[in-house]
Amino acid sequence: MALSRSARLAALTVAAASFCLIAASPAPTPGSDGIGDPYFPQLGNGGFDARHYDLDVAYNPDTDRLDGRTTLTARATQNLSSFDLDLQKLSVTKVEVDGRRAQFTRTGDEIVITPRGAIRKNHTFRVAVTYGGVPEALTGPIVFGSDYGWMKTADGVFVACEPNAASTWFPSSDHPDDKATYDIRIKAPKGLTGVSNGRLVDTYATKGGQRVHHWRETKPMATYLATASIGKFDVKTGRTPAGTPIYVAIDPVLAHSNDVDVYAVTAEATDYWSQVFGPYPFEETGAVVDDMPQAGFSLETQTKPSYSAVRDESTIVHELAHQWFGDSVSVEQWKNIWLNEGFATYAQWLWTEHKGGASAHDSFLAGYNSRPATSAFWQTKVGDPQRDTMFASAVYQRGAMTLQVLRERIGDKAFFRLLPAWTKLHRYGNADTDDFIRLAERISGKNLDGLFDTWLFTTGKPTL
Numbered sequence: 001m002a003l004s005r006s007a008r009l010a011a012l013t014v015a016a017a018s019f020c021l022i023a024a025s026p027a028p029t030p031g032s033d034g035i036g037d038p039y040f041p042q043l044g045n046g047g048f049d050a051r052h053y054d055l056d057v058a059y060n061p062d063t064d065r066l067d068g069r070t071t072l073t074a075r076a077t078q079n080l081s082s083f084d085l086d087l088q089k090l091s092v093t094k095v096e097v098d099g100r101r102a103q104f105t106r107t108g109d110e111i112v113i114t115p116r117g118a119i120r121k122n123h124t125f126r127v128a129v130t131y132g133g134v135p136e137a138l139t140g141p142i143v144f145g146s147d148y149g150w151m152k153t154a155d156g157v158f159v160a161c162e163p164n165a166a167s168t169w170f171p172s173s174d175h176p177d178d179k180a181t182y183d184i185r186i187k188a189p190k191g192l193t194g195v196s197n198g199r200l201v202d203t204y205a206t207k208g209g210q211r212v213h214h215w216r217e218t219k220p221m222a223t224y225l226a227t228a229s230i231g232k233f234d235v236k237t238g239r240t241p242a243g244t245p246i247y248v249a250i251d252p253v254l255a256h257s258n259d260v261d262v263y264a265v266t267a268e269a270t271d272y273w274s275q276v277f278g279p280y281p282f283e284e285t286g287a288v289v290d291d292m293p294q295a296g297f298s299l300e301t302q303t304k305p306s307y308s309a310v311r312d313e314s315t316i317v318h319e320l321a322h323q324w325f326g327d328s329v330s331v332e333q334w335k336n337i338w339l340n341e342g343f344a345t346y347a348q349w350l351w352t353e354h355k356g357g358a359s360a361h362d363s364f365l366a367g368y369n370s371r372p373a374t375s376a377f378w379q380t381k382v383g384d385p386q387r388d389t390m391f392a393s394a395v396y397q398r399g400a401m402t403l404q405v406l407r408e409r410i411g412d413k414a415f416f417r418l419l420p421a422w423t424k425l426h427r428y429g430n431a432d433t434d435d436f437i438r439l440a441e442r443i444s445g446k447n448l449d450g451l452f453d454t455w456l457f458t459t460g461k462p463t464l
Contacts, residue, residue, distance in 0.1 A: 028118035031083035033110050035175045039334040039387040040164055042110065044175025045084045048074040051124070052180050055170050058187035058210070059230055061156050066090070067132040070171045072180075073124065080119040085111045086167035086174040090133040097127050111171060129171045138165045141388045146296045154253075156192055156231030158292040160299040160306045163334055163390070166223035176222035176330040177430050184215045188230045195229045195249045195288050197221060197302045217302060219282055220428045222330050225302040229288050240267040240285065242274065247286035247304065254291055257310045262287050269317045272354065273324065273347070278420035281328035281427060285320070300344070302327045314348050321347030329426040335384045336432045338456065341391070342382070342399015349400060364404040367397050373461040383433055383456030402455040409451060410444035418443050 031047020034040075054071040072085070088109045095104045097115035105112045111129065119125050135150035142148075142163065149165030151158045159169065167174040186194025187210050198217030205211055217226075233249035240246055248263045270285040286304040295308035298315055300322030307315070325347075326340035349360040358366070371377045380394035382402065389395075407415040418440055422431075425439065433456065441448050454462050 025121075026079055028079040028081035030112075031078065031080055033084045033107075033112075035173075035177055037175060037177075037333045039390065040175070042108070043086060043164055043167075044178050045086065045173040047078050047080050047083045048076050048119075048125075048173075050074050050173045050178045050180040053170070053172065053182045053184075053226075055182065055184045055226075055228075056187070057170070057185070057228055059157060059228075061152070061189065061192070061230070064134050064152055065132065066135050066150070066169060068170060069128060069130045071126055071128040072172070073126050074173075075124045076119045076121050079121050080115075082112060082114040083119075085113065085127070085129065085171040087111050087129075087131065087171040088138075088165075088168045089136050090131050090168075092129060092131045092171075094130040095127065098125050102127070109167065131171065135169045138168065143391060144296055147294055148297070151292060151295055153231055153251075153290055153292050156188065157229060158231075158290045158295060158306065158308060159227040159229050160295065160297070160301065160308075161226070162224045162299055164224070166226055169228065170226075172223045174223045176224065176334075177332055179220035179222050179330065179428070179430075181219065182215075182217040182221060182226060184217070184226070184228060185212055186215070186228050186230060187212045191232065192230050193233045193235065193249065195233065195247075195304065196227055197225065197304065198282075199245065199284050200247070217282075219302075219328075221302045221327070225300070225327055227288065227301040227304070227306055229290060229306060231290055233288075233290075236263050238263075238267075240271050242271040244270055244274075244280050245284045246270070247284055248289070249287070249304075250289040250310070251291045254289060254310050258312075260310055260313060260316075262289055262307075262310060262316065265313050265316045266320065269320045269351070270323075272351075273317075273321055276350065276416070276419060277321070277324040278423045281323060281423070285323070287316070300326055300340075314351065317351045318344045318348050324423045328428055329423055330430050332430045332432045334387070334390060337385065337390050338382045338395050338399035338402070339431065339433065339436060341396045342402060345396040345400040346403040349404070360404055360407070364401055367401060368464070371461070375461075378461040379459045381457055381459060383452070398455065402452070405451060405455055406440060406448070409448070410440070410446060414444045 034042040035044030052073040057068040059066050095102045103114040137147040137149045137151045139147045149168045184196040188194050190209050194213035196215035198215050201216045202214040234252050235249045237247050274280045282303045284303050288304050289307045292308035298307045300319045305319035321344040325343035349363040353359050377394050380392050382398045385395050
């Protein structure tokens, strides 16, 4: 069938416009090897926006070997000739981009991937990385001097990755400013349970007798909040009194290690924080409690905080408060960490107040009066505490003090409007200290620059 003269002219016009568009497009260039966070310059990756991770991991506790395949769906934010993913120590055997083999090289903890053809800006693409090896936990001063990341237990593994250890077990854009949704399939020997984020959507046996647990997190999640803890667990499921599904897994070795009812506290605190901070942001709440004495910390892994022992009630309510402050609303850069830890610590004070104990004001005064002006505690700039001291006690305690001073400056009515407004405005996103100050000033109608400068960015003990 022949084209009419008008159809031929129209086709030529479209072709010419397409040629001009291509000619005008910037030449493809490599994506940057980091997002630019001053604490971790090479964490995260430029040139694309992560959208969804599909993780398949198989772990053998006898050999400590992990074999995995990560498929990342992402959208290009520039014309890409190549791009990076973060992966620490593990070996890569194959990379595919949109189903085609791609070249790759390793530079330190970066995988540099060169697809067969350039990736156009705004194009949604899929990169699949096959990899394996023995994951290595990270150590150093950052997390209270403890190891963190992928940590071997007596019967499996405890996975808690804040701030920079997610890339010790899966290739990723490993920074909280690049959130995505997840499907996580954990293959483990028969008799062990793999626990992860979101809701359990399937469990099945392989031909080799292993068990696969398939978890799905449908809400955006920072990489460091992903987990794949494996071991023998006693599991209890149900719903909180307000109706939120709950999943609590506890290592049977820890049964009766103290009188804390993790399930009951988790259910009660989830419902109470939903009244104070706004609706619970995720589909399920819960806990993973493992016997991991080498990890001297707990972590707010999304939907199911991870505890290295049965922790006290105050710790549980702290980690659950993080589901709003840190998980749903995440930091844009790690220097803003007080927005996570100061808020969760203040939540502990609110919980004590709620349960009929000391008021938040009294908790503030107790902390303030117990530390003399000469204490090193007052020398941390909470609003930018520096990488190796980002989890210093001042970030927690002085951060919480800042919120109590703010509450007393603007009054309870404005303060308790501010908290749910903050979690609603930045729900599933990222924010920084300036964002919080602007919102606090808008809601209160007060200029608060001096307050925040004194409590977050000035060393020395503030006067009351």
